[in-house]
Amino acid sequence: MTELVDILSNLSFWVAVLRIATPLIFGTLGVLLCERAGVLNLGIEGILVAGAFTGWLTVYAGAPLWVGVAAAAATGAVLGSLHAFLTVGLALSQHVSGLGITLLATSLSYYGYRVSFPKVSTPPTITPFAEMGWLGLPVLAQQTPLTLLALALVPLLAYVLYRTPLGLSVRMVGENPQAAEGQGVSVAQVRTGAIVAGSALMGIAGSFLTLSAFNAFFFNMVNGRGWICVALVVFASWRPGKALLGALLFAFFDAIQLRLQQSGSAVLPYQLYLMLPYVLSILALVLVARKASYPQALMKPYRKGER
Amino acid sequence: MQLVKRNTTSPAVLVLAPISAVLFTLLISTLLVLWAGAPVGQTYGLILQGGFGSVFALSETLTRAVPLILTGLAAAVAFKARLFNIGAEGQLYVGALAAVAVGGMHGGTGFELPAALLFVLMLLAAALAGALLLLGPALMKARLGVDEVVTTLLLNFIVLLFVSLMLDGPMKDPTAMGWPQSVALLADLELGKLIAQTRLHTGLLGACALAVLIWVLMKYTVLGFDIRAVGTNPRAAAFAGVPVTRTVVLVAMLSGALAGLAGAIEVAGRTSYLTLDMSPGYGYSGIVIAMLAGLHPLGVVAASMFVAGVLVGADSMSRAVGVPTYIADVIVAASLISVLVATLMTQYRVKFK
Numbered sequence: 123m124t125e126l127v128d129i130l131s132n133l134s135f136w137v138a139v140l141r142i143a144t145p146l147i148f149g150t151l152g153v154l155l156c157e158r159a160g161v162l163n164l165g166i167e168g169i170l171v172a173g174a175f176t177g178w179l180t181v182y183a184g185a186p187l188w189v190g191v192a193a194a195a196a197t198g199a200v201l202g203s204l205h206a207f208l209t210v211g212l213a214l215s216q217h218v219s220g221l222g223i224t225l226l227a228t229s230l231s232y233y234g235y236r237v238s239f240p241k242v243s244t245p246p247t248i249t250p251f252a253e254m255g256w257l258g259l260p261v262l263a264q265q266t267p268l269t270l271l272a273l274a275l276v277p278l279l280a281y282v283l284y285r286t287p288l289g290l291s292v293r294m295v296g297e298n299p300q301a302a303e304g305q306g307v308s309v310a311q312v313r314t315g316a317i318v319a320g321s322a323l324m325g326i327a328g329s330f331l332t333l334s335a336f337n338a339f340f341f342n343m344v345n346g347r348g349w350i351c352v353a354l355v356v357f358a359s360w361r362p363g364k365a366l367l368g369a370l371l372f373a374f375f376d377a378i379q380l381r382l383q384q385s386g387s388a389v390l391p392y393q394l395y396l397m398l399p400y401v402l403s404i405l406a407l408v409l410v411a412r413k414a415s416y417p418q419a420l421m422k423p424y425r426k427g428e429r
Numbered sequence: 430m431q432l433v434k435r436n437t438t439s440p441a442v443l444v445l446a447p448i449s450a451v452l453f454t455l456l457i458s459t460l461l462v463l464w465a466g467a468p469v470g471q472t473y474g475l476i477l478q479g480g481f482g483s484v485f486a487l488s489e490t491l492t493r494a495v496p497l498i499l500t501g502l503a504a505a506v507a508f509k510a511r512l513f514n515i516g517a518e519g520q521l522y523v524g525a526l527a528a529v530a531v532g533g534m535h536g537g538t539g540f541e542l543p544a545a546l547l548f549v550l551m552l553l554a555a556a557l558a559g560a561l562l563l564l565g566p567a568l569m570k571a572r573l574g575v576d577e578v579v580t581t582l583l584l585n586f587i588v589l590l591f592v593s594l595m596l597d598g599p600m601k602d603p604t605a606m607g608w609p610q611s612v613a614l615l616a617d618l619e620l621g622k623l624i625a626q627t628r629l630h631t632g633l634l635g636a637c638a639l640a641v642l643i644w645v646l647m648k649y650t651v652l653g654f655d656i657r658a659v660g661t662n663p664r665a666a667a668f669a670g671v672p673v674t675r676t677v678v679l680v681a682m683l684s685g686a687l688a689g690l691a692g693a694i695e696v697a698g699r700t701s702y703l704t705l706d707m708s709p710g711y712g713y714s715g716i717v718i719a720m721l722a723g724l725h726p727l728g729v730v731a732a733s734m735f736v737a738g739v740l741v742g743a744d745s746m747s748r749a750v751g752v753p754t755y756i757a758d759v760i761v762a763a764s765l766i767s768v769l770v771a772t773l774m775t776q777y778r779v780k781f782k
Contacts (some may be wrong), residue, residue, distance in 0.1 A: 164578065204766075208766070208769070211432075212432065212770060212773050212777075213432060214769055214770075214773060217513050217578060218720055218765075218769065219766075219769070221716060222717075222762060222765045223766075225713070225717065225758065225761070225762035225765070226759065226762035226763060226766065228758070229755050229758030229759045229761075229762055230759055232753070232755040232758070233753050233756055233758075233759055236753035236755060237461075237464055237465045237753060240751065240753075346582075346586050349579060349582045349583060352578075352579050353583065356575075391597065393590040393597070394590075396590050397586075397587050397590045400583045400587045401587060403579070403583050404580055404584070407569075407575045407579060407580060408569060408575060411569070411574055411575045412573065425432055
C-alpha cells in the first residue's frame with residue numbers, strides 16, 4: 123500500500139500517464155470521428171504501424187520532425203481513402219475491409235523496413251521531439267508538443283461535432299443516412315471525409331511512437347494499441363471529452379502496471395500485469411455495454427435508394 | 430459513383446473479375462520486388478518452386494496448410510452466422526495448451542490410459558478449451574450487445590500472456606535448458622507421417638475430413654440452415670422462429686472448437702510440445718482464408734493451400750534472393766482486398782454520374 127502511495131506521489135508517474143495516453147487520445151479521436159459518421163475502422167492497428175514507420179523514415183531521411191508527423195498523417199489519410207473506397211464506395215463489410223487494411227499496412231511497413239535496412243539488428247535512431255521545458259507547468263513541461271496537440275484536439279473535435287454544420291452532418295450521417303440524404307447532405311462525401319480525417323489522426327498516433335515516445339521503429343511496437351482505441355470509443359460513448367478521460371484512465375492503470383513490474387517487489391508474475399490493459403478494455407466494454415448508445419447507422423453500409 | 434445491382438452477370442465479367450484480382454495483386458507485389466532490387470521473374474519462379482516445385486516443397490506447404498484449414502473453417506462458420514470471431518489465434522493457443530496438459534502432464538499420476546483413449550481425450554480437451562474461450566465473447570454479444578470483434582481480439586493478447594505464464598511456471602519443461610517450452614506429448618500421441626522424411630503428418634487428412642463434415646453440416650442440417658438464416662438477417666430469422674441466441678452460441682462453440690483443434694493437431698503433428706512462437710499468426714490468416722474462400726468450407730481447403738504455398742515459397746525465395754519474407758503477407762492481404770472487390774463486381778456494376 124505504501125508502495126502505491128509512493129508511486130502516485132511521484133511526478134514522473136503522472137508524466138508517464140500522460141505520455142502513454144497521448145497515442146491513445148489521437149487514435150481514439152480518430153476512431154470516434156469515423157464511427158460518428160457510421161463507419162467502423164479496424165484498419166487502425168495497421169495505420170498506427172504505417173504512421174509510426176513512415177513518420178520515422180521521413181525524419182530519418184533528413185526531414186524536420188513536423189514533416190515526419192505530416193507524412194504519417196498523409197499515410198493514414200491514404201489508407202483511410204482506401205477504407206472509404208471499399209466501405210463507402212463499394213459498401214463492403216466494414217469489419218473485413220478494416221482487417222484487410224490492417225494486414226496490408228502492417229506487412230507493407232515491415233516489408234519497407236526490411237528493404238530499407240536489410241541487415242541491421244538494432245534499428246537506426248533519430249532525434250525525437252524535445253520536451254517543452256519552457257512551458258513551466260509541472261506535468262506538461264516534460265511532454266513533447268505532440269501531447270499538447272492531442273490535448274488541444276479534444277475540445278476542437280467536440281466543437282466541430284456539436285457546434286458546426288459540418289459536425290451536424292457527420293452525426294446525421296452516422297445516425298440516419300436516409301434523413302441526411304433527404305436534407306441534401308451527401309452521405310458518401312461526409313463519410314469519406316470523416317474516415318480520411320480520422321485515419322490521418324491514427325497516422326499521427328503512430329508517429330508519436332517513433333518520433334516522441336521512442337526514437338526508432340521496432341517490429342510489434344504498436345502491439346494492440348489500435349484495438350484498445352476501438353474499445354475506448356465504446357467506453358467513451360462516442361464523446362470526445364469522455365474519450366480523453368478514458369485514455370487517461372487507461373494510461374493510469376498501464377503506468378501503475380509498469381511501475382509495479384519495474385519495482386521488482388511485484389508479487390505476481392509479470393504476465394499478469396501485462397494482461398491488465400487488455401482485461402480492463404474488456405471490462406470497460408462490458409460495463410458500459412448496457413447504456414452504450416451506438417451511432418444508429420454504425421457498420422451499416424449505405425447504398426442510395428436501397429434500404 | 431453509384432453501385433447498381435446486376436440482374437444478370439455476363440460470363441465475361443465472371444471470368445474477368447478473378448483475373449483482374451490476380452493481376453492487381455501481381456502488380457503490387459511486382460512493384461515491391463522491384464523496390465527490393467531483385468529480378469522479378471526469378472523471384473516469382475523461386476516462390477513457386479519453393480512452395481509447390483518438388484515433393485519436399487509440396488509437403489512443407491501441405492504441412493503449413495493443416496492449421497490454416499482449421500482456423501479458416503473456424504472463421505468461415507462463425508462469419509456465416511455474422512459472428513466475427515477474430516480470436517482464432519487465442520483459441521488455437523488454449524487448444525494447444527489443453528492438449529499438452531492432457532497429453533503430456535500425467536506422468537507419475539498413477540493411472541495410465543490406453544493411448545487411443547488419451548488421444549481422443551486430448552482432442553476433446555483442446556476443442557473444449559477453444560470453444561469455451563469464444564463462449565464469453567459470444568454471450569457478451571448476444572446478451573449485452575458488446576461487439577465481438579474487439580473482445581475476441583483483446584482475448585488473443587490475454588491468452589498469449591497466459592500461455593507465457595504457464596510456460597514459465599507450471600507447464601515448463603524442466604529439461605528445456607531454461608527455454609519457455611512446455612513438456613512434450615507422450616510419444617504414443619504423436620501423429621504419424623504421411624510421407625517419410627518430411628514433416629507432413631496425418632493431421633492433413635483429419636483437417637480435410639473436418640472441412641467435408643462442416644460442408645455437409647452447413648448444407649444439409651437444420652443447424653446449418655439456422656446459421657445461414659441468422660447470418661443473412663437475424664431479425665427475419667428470429668421472426669421465422671430460429672433460436673438466434675442459441676444458434677450464435679452453438680456457432681461460437683463450433684468455431685472455437687475448430688481453432689482449438691488446430692492447436693492440438695499442430696502439437697501432435699509437428700512440434701510435440703508448445704512454445705510461444707508455435708503460430709506465426711495462423712489465427713489471423715484463417716480469417717483471410719475464409720474470406721478468400723467466400724466462406725465455403727471446401728474452398729477453405731484450396732485457399733489454405735494457396736496461402737501456405739505463398740508463405741513457404743516466400744521463405745525459401747527470401748533465402749535465395751533476399752527479398753524480405755513480408756512480401757508473402759503483402760500478397761495475401763492484397764489478394765484478400767482484390768478478391769473482395771472482384772466478387773462485388775460480379776454482383777454490382779459501378780455507374781458514374
